[in-house]
Every structure is written in C-alpha cells, then in structure tokens.
Amino acid sequence: MSEFITRRKLITSGLAAAAGLVGLEATARIADHYGFLAPDHNGLFGAGEALTYGTQRILMAHHSAAREFNRSDISKIIPVNGEPPKTDPYQRLLAGGFADWRLRVDGLVARPSTFSLAELKRLPSRSQITHQACEEGWSFIAEWSGVPLSYILSLVGVQPTAKWVVFFAFDDNWDSIDMPEAFHPQTLLVLGMNGQELPTRHGAPLRVRVPRQLGQKSKKYLSRITVTDTVKNIGKGWGASDPEYGYSWYMGI
Amino acid sequence: MPRGEARPATRHSPLVRITHWITAIAFLCLVISGVAILLAHPRLYWGETGARSGPSLIDLPLPFVLDVPIRGPGRYLHFLAAWIALFTGLIYVISGLFTRHFRRHLLPEKSDLSWKQIREVILRHLRFERPPKEEALTYNLLQRLTYLLVIFVLFPLMFWTGLTMSPAVTSVFPTIVTIFGGQQSARTIHFFAASFLVLFFLIHILMVCLAGFVVRTRAMITGRIPTGKEPI
Numbered sequence: 001m002s003e004f005i006t007r008r009k010l011i012t013s014g015l016a017a018a019a020g021l022v023g024l025e026a027t028a029r030i031a032d033h034y035g036f037l038a039p040d041h042n043g044l045f046g047a048g049e050a051l052t053y054g055t056q057r058i059l060m061a062h063h064s065a066a067r068e069f070n071r072s073d074i075s076k077i078i079p080v081n082g083e084p085p086k087t088d089p090y091q092r093l094l095a096g097g098f099a100d101w102r103l104r105v106d107g108l109v110a111r112p113s114t115f116s117l118a119e120l121k122r123l124p125s126r127s128q129i130t131h132q133a134c135e136e137g138w139s140f141i142a143e144w145s146g147v148p149l150s151y152i153l154s155l156v157g158v159q160p161t162a163k164w165v166v167f168f169a170f171d172d173n174w175d176s177i178d179m180p181e182a183f184h185p186q187t188l189l190v191l192g193m194n195g196q197e198l199p200t201r202h203g204a205p206l207r208v209r210v211p212r213q214l215g216q217k218s219k220k221y222l223s224r225i226t227v228t229d230t231v232k233n234i235g236k237g238w239g240a241s242d243p244e245y246g247y248s249w250y251m252g253i
Numbered sequence: 254m255p256r257g258e259a260r261p262a263t264r265h266s267p268l269v270r271i272t273h274w275i276t277a278i279a280f281l282c283l284v285i286s287g288v289a290i291l292l293a294h295p296r297l298y299w300g301e302t303g304a305r306s307g308p309s310l311i312d313l314p315l316p317f318v319l320d321v322p323i324r325g326p327g328r329y330l331h332f333l334a335a336w337i338a339l340f341t342g343l344i345y346v347i348s349g350l351f352t353r354h355f356r357r358h359l360l361p362e363k364s365d366l367s368w369k370q371i372r373e374v375i376l377r378h379l380r381f382e383r384p385p386k387e388e389a390l391t392y393n394l395l396q397r398l399t400y401l402l403v404i405f406v407l408f409p410l411m412f413w414t415g416l417t418m419s420p421a422v423t424s425v426f427p428t429i430v431t432i433f434g435g436q437q438s439a440r441t442i443h444f445f446a447a448s449f450l451v452l453f454f455l456i457h458i459l460m461v462c463l464a465g466f467v468v469r470t471r472a473m474i475t476g477r478i479p480t481g482k483e484p485i
Contacts (some may be wrong), residue, residue, distance in 0.1 A: 041322065045330065047333060049329070049332070064425045066424045078461040131301060135293075135324070141302055211424075246325030
C-alpha cells in the first residue's frame with residue numbers, strides 16, 4: 001500500500017513539475033519565435049520577465065489601444081518628477097528657445113535625417129487624452145499632441161531587420177521600445193501638452209509618449225532616435241538605462 | 254471514490270501539500286515585494302488618478318521610500334512570484350474540481366449551516382479553545398468558509414486588480430479597470446485585498462499554533478496525522 005502511495009506521489013509531483021517545465025519552455029519558444037524576449041530577460045527574474053512580456057505581446061497582437069478620455073477628465077494637478085538636464089548643451093538650447101535643437105534619426109534606416117522643432121511642428125499631428133501612471137504609484141490624465149513615431153519612421157524608411165527603436169536624451173537617460181510599440185498609432189513624439197507647448201519640466205523640446213507602458217518609458221528631453229537590431233552594444237546591453245538602477249526594461253507591467 | 258476509502262489515513266493529498274507550500278513561498282515573496290513597491294507611494298486614492306499634491310482617500314502611516322532602490326527589484330520579484338502563484342493556483346483549483354476536493358473538504362455540510370452551529374464555532378474561536386480531536390481530520394465551518402473566500406474571492410481579486418495596474422493589459426481589456434471606476438480605485442482594492450490576505454495568513458498561523466504547530470505542520474509536509482486512523 002505505502003509503495004502504491006509513494007509511486008502515486010511521485011507520479012503526481014512528476015507530472016506537475018513536467019507540466020510547469022513544458023509550460024515555461026513552450027512560452028519561451030513562442031516568445032523567441034515572435035521576437036518577444038525582453039533585452040533584460042536573463043538572470044534571476046528572467047523567467048518572470050519573459051512570461052510577462054511574451055504573454056502581453058501576444059495578447060496585444062490583435063487589438064490594443066490605451067484608454068482615451070474626455071477633456072473634462074484632464075487632471076487639475078499635474079505632478080512632475082525630476083529636473084531638466086543641467087548640462088551645458090541642453091541649457092544653451094533651452095536659452096535659445098530650442099531654435100538650434102535638431103532631432104537626429106539614424107541607424108537601420110534608408111534615409112538618416114535630422115528634424116528641427118519647426119519641421120516637426122509642420123508634420124501631421126495627433127492629440128490624445130491618456131492616463132499616465134508613474135512607476136511610483138501616482139497618476140494623472142493629460143492631453144498630449146505631436147507626431148506619431150510611426151510617421152517619422154516611415155519618412156526615414158526602417159529596414160526589415162530592425163527590432164528596437166532607441167531614444168537618447170540630454171540627461172544621459174536612454175531607453176528602447178520594440179517595433180510593435182514603435183509603430184503603434186498612440187506612440188507619439190510629443191510637442192504639446194494640454195493645448196500648450198510642452199513645458200520644460202515635462203520634457204521640452206521633445207518627449208516620447210508610450211501610453212501602453214508606465215510613465216517611466218515616456219522619456220523626456222530627446223536628442224536622438226536610433227533604429228537597431230540589437231541593444232547589446234548600448235550601455236550595459238539591457239535595453240535602457242533604468243535596468244542599471246534595478247528597474248525592468250518592460251514597463252507595460 | 255471507493256478506491257480512496259480503502260487507503261490508509263492521509264490528511265492532505267500530495268497535490269494539496271505541494272501547492273500549499275509553493276503558494277506559501279510565493280505569497281511571502283508577493284507580500285515583501287508588494288510592500289517594497291507600496292513604500293514608493295504609501296497613499297491611496299479613489300477614481301482614475303491621484304497624486305501627492307492632490308487629495309487622497311487614505312494616507313498610510315508609512316514613510317515615502319524613494320531613494321532606496323527597492324521597488325525596481327521588488328517589481329521583478331512581484332511578477333515572478335505572481336506567475337508562480339498563478340500556475341500553482343490553477344493546478345490546485347483544476348485538480349481540486351476533478352478530485353472533488355472542494356466538494357468533499359471545503360464546501361460546508363448542510364448540517365453545519367445552522368445558526369446554532371455557526372454561533373458555537375465562532376464562540377469557540379473567540380475563546381481560543383483548542384479544537385476537538387476529530388477536527389484534526391477535517392475542517393470546521395469557519396475554516397471552510399475562510400478557505401473558500403481566500404481561494405475563490407481574495408486571490409482572484411488580487412490577480413484581477415493587479416492586472417488593472419498594467420496599461421498594456423488594460424489596453425486590451427479596458428473593462429477590467431473601468432468596472433472599478435478607475436485605476437487608482439483598483440490599486441486601493443489591491444491594497445485592501447492584500448491586507449485581508451495578510452490578516453488571514455496571521456490568523457492561519459495562530460490557529461495552527463493553537464491546534465498544535467508540530468503536528469499540523471508535519472501533516473501538511475508528510476500528509477499524515479498521528480491520531481488519524483480513519484480515512485478522509
């Protein structure tokens with residue numbers, strides 16, 4: 001009898017473990033097949049990251065749009081984190097009203113280009129009222145307007161091998177998003193906020209808004225956008241500067 | 254289950270024991286990492302938005318910990334533990350339905366649902382009495398109702414409200430957050446459901462101690478209870 005129970009116990013735990021491993025393995029393969037492995041998927045918490053990012057990307061493959069709100073929902077109080085860069089190049093551009101600022105777009109593109117603020121303002125724009133949650137826990141609703149990133153990307157002509165769009169900022173922050181996020185219609189290069197010019201502390205002259213991820217992903221004070229097939233050679237190779245401070249690369253959460 | 258009745262006394266099936274301990278470890282990781290995340294902003298709101306400079310629903314008597322880098326790693330641990338808890342929970346619930354674990358061990362007996370019985374079992378708990386011997390082999394009414402609440406209400410609510418804080422998930426299923434009246438409301442419910450689970454955890458430990466820590470813990474590890482001769 002006891003032998004029977006031991007065997008049964010063995011079979012049950014064996015089956016449970018096998019099911020778990022097969023599940024993890026299958027998820028990893030699906031994720032890899034669709035290119036849904038986050039740059040920081042290695043390490044102690046890699047399995048969790050791979051599962052979260054892979055599952056969400058599969059869920060979001062067909063229909064996915066951040067909720068949009070009415071004008072009356074716009075928050076009266078709009079908090080802000082961090083200060084504008086104190087570095088000399090940024091301060092000089094700020095003093096000159098960003099007249100000399102240029103956005104460089106390069107990497108795996110057919111036509112590397114630069115855009116002045118005036119040129120960006122002449123491009124087709126879009127406005128959206130979305131909820132932005134800070135990774136700390138607070139949140140607000142605001143109206144953002146600017147050029148869809150997809151428009152810029154189609155202007156410069158992205159090569160088929162491209163996997164990531166990388167953002168560099170004046171404050172040494174850098175971050176990246178995958179191609180589905182980059183081409184999503186709600187991913188904006190923001191020039192205006194709540195009907196005004198983008199305020200300095202909210203990222204002037206240009207920030208990106210990625211409303212399907214936490215606010216941390218919407219990097220401010222942009223200077224350059226690079227299209228690439230690997231982020232391994234940038235910084236520590238984790239796809240953004242934030243993972244160096246313990247944060248995950250994927251902020252869809 | 255005629256075959257089960259012929260077997261010698263086991264208090265908990267292997268599957269219940271394994272899933273119990275994996276869930277226990279995952280739960281502790283979730284609580285620890287949850288606190289690490291909460292400490293960045295220990296303030297709760299109702300509605301869609303909320304921030305430090307605006308009105309709050311509750312200001313928790315906790316410090317704002319922003320400079321110590323605990324919430325980034327905390328979030329990594331939180332989601333890994335959540336996945337483990339989810340898989341373990343699904344295996345437990347699905348197998349529990351197949352083996353009729355819930356019906357046999359957790360759904361209250363009709364005879365237990367009289368006011369007299371309910372009053373008696375509550376009074377016994379309030380007097381911190383040691384449970385009668387025969388209870389070592391089964392669950393009393395309060396236990397059954399509490400476990401059902403934890404398994405079918407609180408844990409699912411935790412997963413649900415947790416997902417509402419993902420802008421990626423709500424971009425696919427906006428209803429999961431609008432049903433709570435906003436993302437900050439859902440965050441607040443996440444906190445309260447977690448608090449109830451922590452309260453359950455503490456009372457659970459207290460009750461195990463009261464009933465005999467060594468015997469009960471051994472039963473959850475080996476599956477056996479020394480006094481038990483009758484099969485469950």
